[in-house]
Amino acid sequence: MSEPQNPAPPQDENHIIAERRAKLKALREQGVAFPNDVRRTHHAAQLHREHGHKTAEELEPQRIRVAVAGRMMLKRVMGKASFATLQDMGGRIQLFITQDNVGDETYQAFKKWDLGDILSAEGVLFKTKTGELSVKVDRLRLVTKSIRPLPEKFHGLADQETKYRQRYVDLIMSEETRQTFITRSRIIAAIRQFMLDHDFLEVETPMLHPIPGGAAAKPFRTHHNALDMPMFLRIAPELFLKRLLVGGFERVFEINRNFRNEGLSVRHNPEFTMMEFYAAYTDYKWLMDFTEACIRAAAIAAQGTATISYQGRTVDLAQPFARLTILDAIRKYAPHYTEAQLEDADFLRQELKKFGLEPLPHLRLGALQLALFEETTESQLWEPTYIIDYPVEVSPLARASDTLPGITERFELFITGREIANGFSELNDPEDQAERFRKQVEAKEAGDDEAMYYDADYIRALEYGMPPASGCGIGIDRLVMLLTDSPSIRDVILFPHLRPEA
RNA sequence: GGGGUGGUAGCUCAGCGGUAGAGCAGCGGACUUUUAAUCCGUUGGUCGUGGGUUCGAUCCCCACCCACCCCA
Numbered sequence: 001m002s003e004p005q006n007p008a009p010p011q012d013e014n015h016i017i018a019e020r021r022a023k024l025k026a027l028r029e030q031g032v033a034f035p036n037d038v039r040r041t042h043h044a045a046q047l048h049r050e051h052g053h054k055t056a057e058e059l060e061p062q063r064i065r066v067a068v069a070g071r072m073m074l075k076r077v078m079g080k081a082s083f084a085t086l087q088d089m090g091g092r093i094q095l096f097i098t099q100d101n102v103g104d105e106t107y108q109a110f111k112k113w114d115l116g117d118i119l120s121a122e123g124v125l126f127k128t129k130t131g132e133l134s135v136k137v138d139r140l141r142l143v144t145k146s147i148r149p150l151p152e153k154f155h156g157l158a159d160q161e162t163k164y165r166q167r168y169v170d171l172i173m174s175e176e177t178r179q180t181f182i183t184r185s186r187i188i189a190a191i192r193q194f195m196l197d198h199d200f201l202e203v204e205t206p207m208l209h210p211i212p213g214g215a216a217a218k219p220f221r222t223h224h225n226a227l228d229m230p231m232f233l234r235i236a237p238e239l240f241l242k243r244l245l246v247g248g249f250e251r252v253f254e255i256n257r258n259f260r261n262e263g264l265s266v267r268h269n270p271e272f273t274m275m276e277f278y279a280a281y282t283d284y285k286w287l288m289d290f291t292e293a294c295i296r297a298a299a300i301a302a303q304g305t306a307t308i309s310y311q312g313r314t315v316d317l318a319q320p321f322a323r324l325t326i327l328d329a330i331r332k333y334a335p336h337y338t339e340a341q342l343e344d345a346d347f348l349r350q351e352l353k354k355f356g357l358e359p360l361p362h363l364r365l366g367a368l369q370l371a372l373f374e375e376t377t378e379s380q381l382w383e384p385t386y387i388i389d390y391p392v393e394v395s396p397l398a399r400a401s402d403t404l405p406g407i408t409e410r411f412e413l414f415i416t417g418r419e420i421a422n423g424f425s426e427l428n429d430p431e432d433q434a435e436r437f438r439k440q441v442e443a444k445e446a447g448d449d450e451a452m453y454y455d456a457d458y459i460r461a462l463e464y465g466m467p468p469a470s471g472c473g474i475g476i477d478r479l480v481m482l483l484t485d486s487p488s489i490r491d492v493i494l495f496p497h498l499r500p501e502a
Numbered sequence: 503g504g505g506g507u508g509g510u511a512g513c514u515c516a517g518c519g520g521u522a523g524a525g526c527a528g529c530g531g532a533c534u535u536u537u538a539a540u541c542c543g544u545u546g547g548u549c550g551u552g553g554g555u556u557c558g559a560u561c562c563c564c565a566c567c568c569a570c571c572c573c574a
Contacts, residue, residue, distance in 0.1 A: 014511085014528095016529095019529075078535080079533035080533085083539080096534095130535075132536090150512090150513080152526050153526065155526085156514085158514060161569045161570075266570095499569085
């Protein structure tokens with residue numbers, strides 16, 4: 001296997017970059033070209049918050065002295081006086097720069113500085129005659145020379161590919177992009193706080209697994225050199241988190257990355273963020289109430305309300321989420337199927353072929369019904385809906401129902417037609433779990449490459465006794481998509497996976 | 503994997519068989535309260551890549567690459 005090569009030096013040099021490199025060279029000759037002694041007193045947003053409401057007459061006698069720093073996004077030179085707009089993490093502030101106030105030398109230098117350069121400025125707050133809070137600058141420095149030109153100052157980046165590949169530029173140019181990732185941070189903070197408030201312990205479990213487990217998915221393979229053994233990037237943390245229940249940590253959660261070796265789409269990135277959590281002495285009915293409360297809290301953190309808008313349609317997260325069995329959901333959203341057809345495995349196989357699927361021969365009625373649900377119904381579940389009563393054969397880690405044969409105490413949550421969460425009462429019977437693993441191994445041998453491996457240590461852990469519990473995984477990226485009104489998972493992942501640049 | 507759309511100057515976009523255009527950015531100049539500042543002048547392109555058709559291709563055809571959207 002070949003090591004990745006260092007990329008060749010950029011080949012996209014042009015006259016603008018050459019011009020700027022020459023300016024940088026001149027800076028180097030004058031002294032420290034990249035100084036790090038800049039200290040600021042205020043952020044832009046802070047200035048607007050604290051002083052934006054004041055009138056020119058109120059500001060002037062106060063002589064409020066500030067030091068700001070940021071990237072120059074706009075520049076308007078009018079002879080011996082200029083305006084420039086600095087952008088920092090929280091917003092923008094206008095500078096008023098005159099030759100009289102900063103001196104001839106600095107002023108002449110400033111006229112050569114470029115959009116995208118990072119500046120620091122000190123001066124006194126005032127309001128322009130159009131009422132914009134600004135800094136009357138008397139000290140001005142070029143802090144970091146920018147060699148590459150920014151995109152067109154008004155339209156910014158339009159090409160989605162460039163926005164994803166050069167997210168740093170997208171973040172400079174797009175307030176909307178910045179806001180999406182600020183909201184993402186708020187959502188995750190709110191979820192973490194919600195969990196901590198409910199006595200959950202945050203933990204971190206391995207990313208490198210000797211046996212991939214906890215989900216039906218294809219893993220990424222890697223290799224541990226010192227141990228000379230294959231390893232897998234985790235597809236789910238589930239089996240490790242439940243080992244912690246055995247260990248006596250009765251409420252645990254982890255917010256972290258999972259890796260699945262699958263295609264890319266608007267809702268799939270090969271690495272994605274999942275929160276999984278487990279609570280002893282609870283069941284899947286408690287879990288549904290808890291999960292929706294958590295999502296509601298996240299929505300309020302993101303949008304201030306649980307009645308949100310997604311792609312022009314409202315989504316009501318405030319009301320209790322609907323709960324339907326798989327069959328109820330098909331009956332409701334694909335009512336042309338008869339009861340007899342839905343109970344007929346041969347019919348379902350034929351029907352699935354119409355959707356271009358080739359159901360594996362070992363699948364039984366419940367799994368076929370689930371496949372039909374996925375084809376006909378899932379995408380229609382716009383309002384939050386729990387689908388319940390998943391068949392045992394596709395739920396190898398879930399507790400079987402005490403009353404319904406072949407059914408587990410499991411749900412999946414759908415919102416805007418997308419799977420957002422998956423949870424169940426946990427299977428804590430070590431002998432049942434061992435039998436389920438054996439069936440998975442059989443399925444794998446029958447050609448199901450997403451079937452699970454037998455995890456002997458996990459069985460050993462269960463044999464010490466795991467308290468009855470329920471647990472759930474929430475797809476954080478998809479939840480962030482929902483709560484930031486983003487159409488693609490790539491819009492909520494800072495550096496989404498793309499094919500290598502040509 | 504299939505279908506659709508797109509790839510032209512650093513950026514945003516026109517052009518669509520006859521030697522490649524605008525705005526912004528850049529460069530030179532004017533301008534001491536601008537707001538995507540304005541005004542005058544000006545540099546800059548293997549028109550995604552490789553073939554083909556044609557007297558001539560950014561434009562038509564084929565293949566490929568990359569992206570976005572839809573479907574599987």
